[in-house]
Amino acid sequence: MRYTKRVGCATAHHQNTRNQNGVQQHTLRGLMAILLITATLSAQDTFDRVCVTCHIEQKISLRQTFMNALLVYSGRENMKAGLKYFLRHPRRDSSVMGEAFLDKYGLAKPLTIDDATLDEALDIYWKRYTVQGKLH
Amino acid sequence: MSASKSRATNTFLRSERKSLFRFLGVYALLVMLLIGLVGYFYYQSQEKLAFSAYRIKLMEYATDQIKRLHYLHDHFPERATYPRDDRFESAIYDLEYVPIFSTLHETRINLEEEIYRVGDRIQFVKILDNYYLGAKYLIIEVPEDTEWFVATLRTIEGYGLGALVLLMLIGLYLARLFVRPMRHSILLLDQFIKDTTHELNTPLSAILANIESIDPEGISDTNARRLGRINVAARTVSTLYEDLKFATLEQEKETEDTGLDMDVLVRSRLEFFEILMQSKKLTLETDIAPATLRADRRLIERVVDNLLSNAIKYNHRGGTIRVRLTQRRLEVADTGIGITPEVLPHIFERYTRFNESEGGFGIGLSIVRRIVDHYGMEIKAISNEGEGTVFVLLFGHNGNEK
Incomplete structure (x- = not known):
């Protein structure tokens, strides 16, 4: 219990692929990742x-x-x-x-x-x- | 009137008997208290012995159960079945008295006691050194074996009853030992009165006969007055003699009941006591109506004589005596010293006297009571201290039937 840990760093790799896949697709993925991390965090007590x-x-x-x-x-x-x-x-x-x-x-x-x-x-x-x- | 010989010779005075009963009552109470206490302590010791035996057995059970709890603690939650044993029920409680698991029949537990009885069960509390499964308290419960209880109760009953009988016999013996001197004195007094009475008869008869035979006309006034005083004294002694004779020598005689004219009898006895009344300058007021009664003349004479002689004896000089007779009652009232409220309830007891200033043995009214009781009559005394006493004899109803 003394072992606190930071969980969930924001991903930034979408900046490197902006030109290849388009702005909208990358934005969507980013949002989904944020949602997943938020959901995981909220499920933990x-x-x-x-x-x-x-x-x-x-x-x-x-x-x-x-x-x-x-x-x-x-x-x-x-x-x-x-x-x-x-x-x-x-x-x-x-x-x-x-x-x-x-x-x-x-x-x-x-x-x-x-x-x-x-x-x-x-x-x-x-x-x-x-x-x-x-x-x- | 008849009385058994043993009653005459062996019974105590009522007050003595009362004292004896009181003593025996208090003694019995103390004895029962003592036996109760001894029984209680014996029961306590037997209970302790029984609990010691339980403690050893339940400690073994507890040790077995602790091993199982240890195993379960090490294998929880893979194994979660609480260990059970056919020989006992058990429960575990944590340090905060919260039940962890229980198979107990009796839920009224007491974690402060090591071993105790609850309902028909014995519960044993073992405090664990290691709190397996979080349990600080392990309670082992078995049904109580009542064999020791029944055996103890029977022992207490048996020995208690035996001790009670023995101690009561000792108490009775002691009581008799204590009252023996008193009883001896009373018997001695009775014997003395009997002997004296017997010896009084001849000289008293001679005195009375000779007084009657003297012609007052043939002697001087001085001697006539002296003779009168002798006559008064002789009649007083005569009344006392009749009482003593009745109380000691004639009480076993059978009664010879005949039809009595009470008015004639009362007048005759008034005449007998006239000279005594004159000696105290008493005024006699009478209201005598014809009355009949079926009884032994000898006994009724004793009643009337005692009432009249008391009215004379305890009256003031120059006082008044009122005698009233109707078909159902005889009243004899005096204007004498009266009787104190403390003495009044006891005046019919033997050897009770109104006061110490007058002579007598205190047997007159006890004789009256005995005769009145024998015929189922009723007598009561109404008295005001310093004003006088009225004795009322109610004889009409019962007396006529006898």
């Missing part, structure tokens, strides 16, 4: 934007981190508070992950996103991976 992308890139399972956090924090509010504090002030001794994990991936840098966004992301994290209501 705060958690996806703030946490998932980077975790995928780093190949760190959010399920595994959640289950480890669950072992330590148990309840929703407790977990949110614990993780929030950790993400703001990451330390090896307060991490829910093991030594081997930390040796391999290192310690995350402190998150600087605003509180509201972080709270929202943590709420989504809980809802997505919680055990409650999923046992039978």
Whole structure:
């Protein structure tokens, strides 16, 4: 979640082909690309934007981190508070992950996103991976 | 009138019996309280023992369940079936008391207690060291085995009843031990009165016979006055003697009921007491109508004599005695010292006296009560302290039927 990433750079290659395919065709393609990127961005929620992308890139399972956090924090509010504090002030001794994990991936840098966004992301994290209501 | 020998010799005075019953009542209450307390503590200890046994068993169940939760935690969400066991039901709650999953029958859980009874179930709460699946609290529930409860209840009932009987017997023994001196004194007093009464008969008869035989005309005025005083004293003693004789020697006699002319009897007894009334300068006012009654003359005489002698004894010098007889009632009123409200309800009890200034044993009115009760009559006393007392004997209805 500390791994924020800018997604979606505007394409500019239409300038190089203006003379070959005509102005209207290139303009249409550009618009379609912008629309596609906008649609992709709008389909992602705060958690996806703030946490998932980077975790995928780093190949760190959010399920595994959640289950480890669950072992330590148990309840929703407790977990949110614990993780929030950790993400703001990451330390090896307060991490829910093991030594081997930390040796391999290192310690995350402190998150600087605003509180509201972080709270929202943590709420989504809980809802997505919680055990409650999923046992039978 | 008859009375059983055992009643005459073995019964306590009413007040003594009351004291005995009161003591036994309080004692029984304390004994039951004590047995109740002991029973309660015994029940508590048995419950603790039963819970200890449950604790060991449920701890084993909890350990098994924790292993399964650990496995499920490691394999979630590929495996999402909550582990079940035929031996018990269980539930897991998170740190914030939110239920994660439950198969409990009884949902009224108490996460503050380690082991407790709820409904007909025993629930055991195990706090997990690692919060597998986010569970801080694991609750194991089994149906309560009521065998120990029934056994404990039977033990309490059995031993409690035994202890109650034993302690009550001890209490009865102690009570009898405590009242024995009092009882002994009463029996001694009764025996003394019996012996004295028996010894009084001959000399008293001789005194009365000789007084009657003396011709007042043949002696000086001084001696005549002395003779009058002797006569008053002898008649007073005679009344007392008759009461004592009745109370101690004749109470077991069968009654011999005959048709009595109450007016004749009352006049005759007034005549007998005339000399006593004169000695206290009392004024007698009578209103005597003919009245009949079927009863033993000896007993009715005791009633009339006691009412009249009390009216004389407790009257002021120069006072008035009013005697009124109708077909259904006899009233004897005096203008004497009266009876205090505290004493009034007890005047028919044996050895109760209106006050300590006058002589007597306090048995007269107890005799009256016994006779009145025997014939199903009614008697009541109305008194104002310092103004006088009225005794009302209602005899008409029941008395005539006997």
